[in-house]
Amino acid sequence: MKKSMKPFWWGLFGAGGAISALFIPVLLFLNGLAIPLGWVEAPRDEALLALVKHPLTRLFLFALISLSLFHWAHRFRYTLYDGLQLKHLNELVAVLCYGSAMILTLFAGFTLWNI
Amino acid sequence: MMTQNPHYTKHHPRWHRVRMPIFWWVHKWVHMKFILRELTSVAVALYALVLLFQIRALTQGSEAYANFLAWLKTPGAIVLHAIAFLFAILHSVTWFNLSPRALVVRIGKKRIPDAVIAASNYVAWVIFSAALAWIILVD
Numbered sequence: 001m002k003k004s005m006k007p008f009w010w011g012l013f014g015a016g017g018a019i020s021a022l023f024i025p026v027l028l029f030l031n032g033l034a035i036p037l038g039w040v041e042a043p044r045d046e047a048l049l050a051l052v053k054h055p056l057t058r059l060f061l062f063a064l065i066s067l068s069l070f071h072w073a074h075r076f077r078y079t080l081y082d083g084l085q086l087k088h089l090n091e092l093v094a095v096l097c098y099g100s101a102m103i104l105t106l107f108a109g110f111t112l113w114n115i
Numbered sequence: 116m117m118t119q120n121p122h123y124t125k126h127h128p129r130w131h132r133v134r135m136p137i138f139w140w141v142h143k144w145v146h147m148k149f150i151l152r153e154l155t156s157v158a159v160a161l162y163a164l165v166l167l168f169q170i171r172a173l174t175q176g177s178e179a180y181a182n183f184l185a186w187l188k189t190p191g192a193i194v195l196h197a198i199a200f201l202f203a204i205l206h207s208v209t210w211f212n213l214s215p216r217a218l219v220v221r222i223g224k225k226r227i228p229d230a231v232i233a234a235s236n237y238v239a240w241v242i243f244s245a246a247l248a249w250i251i252l253v254d
Binding site: 021031084112 | 153156157160165169177203244248250
């Protein structure tokens with residue numbers, strides 16, 4: 001019997017949804033709004049770099065970024081299927097969505113590894 | 116004879132099937148809400164990439180990072196982040212509100228009420244957000 005990959009993608013979707021729900025809003029708010037608009041004082045570059053270089057930070061950021069991408073991939077694939085009624089392009093959409101998530105995950109891993 | 120060289124087709128002969136229009140979801144608010152909820156994943160993923168590029172700029176030296184910070188301050192970037200932030204909040208709220216559907220916890224025979232499951236997620240959200248803000252902002 002052919003084993004379906006669906007539970008695997010769904011698992012990544014769930015993990016990605018949870019981690020992004022918990023951590024994306026605060027990071028977006030601070031880095032994208034509060035600090036650029038001067039509502040809070042920006043951390044010093046050296047302090048930030050030291051923080052990012054820490055192995056735990058890098059592991060956390062890799063998990064957050066990668067899982068957010070796979071969350072999008074699975075969800076967007078089905079949004080196109082149901083929302084835009086692209087059922088006839090099912091395989092192509094799946095390959096493009098999961099494929100781009102995989103490629104971007106590799107890029108994220110490469111970036112975070114080489115800090 | 117019928118049983119010699121039966122010609123099997125892969126697809127069943129077509130029944131009458133109603134073709135859904137592509138924009139079936141714009142006509143009712145409840146459908147629009149559903150599509151908006153699903154599209155929150157786009158904003159979340161895009162911000163994850165912005166974050167990745169910010170980290171990359173940080174590691175490329177002070178000039179590269181200063182350029183990135185300057186871009187973040189542009190009106191266009193602020194507007195995009197504000198919109199993305201609204202979508203990110205929508206994602207979190209709809210996700211936590213759905214969590215009781217996914218997480219059924221029983222103690223003995225009694226099942227923990229939905230409101231408690233959802234509330235625990237919100238509490239975790241506040242605690243993690245405060246912790247992350249502290250880690251980033253406090254030297």
